[in-house]
Amino acid sequence: xxxxxxxxxxxxxxxxxxxxxxxxxxxTGAGDPPIGWMLPLLGDAFIGITALGxxxxxxxxxxxxxxxxxxxxxxxxxxxALSAFVVHLxxxxxxxxxxxxxxxxxxxxxxxxxxxxxxxxxxxxxRLAYGVAADGPxxxxxxxxxxxxSA
Numbered sequence: 001x002x003x004x005x006x007x008x009x010x011x012x013x014x015x016x017x018x019x020x021x022x023x024x025x026x027x028t029g030a031g032d033p034p035i036g037w038m039l040p041l042l043g044d045a046f047i048g049i050t051a052l053g054x055x056x057x058x059x060x061x062x063x064x065x066x067x068x069x070x071x072x073x074x075x076x077x078x079x080x081a082l083s084a085f086v087v088h089l090x091x092x093x094x095x096x097x098x099x100x101x102x103x104x105x106x107x108x109x110x111x112x113x114x115x116x117x118x119x120x121x122x123x124x125x126x127r128l129a130y131g132v133a134a135d136g137p138x139x140x141x142x143x144x145x146x147x148x149x150s151a
Contacts, residue, residue, distance in 0.1 A: 001120050001123060001125060001126055002058065002059070002126065002129065004120060005058050005117055005120045005121070005126070006055055006058045006059055008113050008114075008116060008117050009051055009054050009055040009058050009070075009117065010051065010052075010055050011113070012047065012048070012051050012077065012110070012113060012114065013048050013049075013051035013052055013055070014048060015044040015045070015047045015048035015051070015077075015110070016044070016045055016047075016048025016049050016051070017044075017048065018040075018041040018042075018044040018045050018048070019045045019048075019049075021033050021037075021041055021096075022038070022041050022042065022045060025037055025038045025041060026038070031096075033093050033096065034091045034092075034093055036087055036090065036091030037084075037087060037091065037093055039083070039087070040080065040083060040084035040087050043080035043083070043084070044080065044084070046080075047073070047076070047077045047080055050073065054069070054070055054073050057069060057070055058070060061130065062129065062130060062131065063130060063131060064130060064131050064132055066130060067121060067126075067127070067130035067131075067132050070117070070121060071118055071121055074114040074115075074117045074118050074121075075114075075118065077110070077111075077114045078111045078114045078115060081107050081108075081110040081111045081114070082107065082111055084107055085104060085107035085108070088104060088107065
């Protein structure tokens with residue numbers, strides 16, 4: 001499961017390609033993004049650039065803090081992708097090659113990949129690998145251990 005989580009995280013680093021468009025936002029050239037796309041472009045750039053650091057945490061991290069940072073990063077990325085969809089609906093950018101190829105489904109595909117990462121992080125094997133107890137990150141007793149401790 002950790003390898004799948006790592007592969008998805010590395011693939012999501014491709015969101016950094018928006019760095020090429022940030023300086024052109026609001027420009028008048030062919031293919032330039034409307035100025036309304038500035039925040040989604042910055043969000044994608046942030047998610048893409050930080051993806052390699054998050055991938056390192058996926059592979060080598062073994063703490064509750066690492067697990068928390070990975071979950072928060074994925075949740076923030078879902079918000080960014082869905083807010084970009086809202087921008088797409090209100091301020092279209094028809095000449096963006098990703099929209100030409102995939103249409104609006106690209107926003108939901110990115111969100112789904114990040115959601116899969118969060119689901120994987122919720123699996124007991126990965127929670128234990130990061131030291132996250134089944135009932136939360138407190139590290140307290142779980143299941144039968146909790147029952148024995150309260151008896």
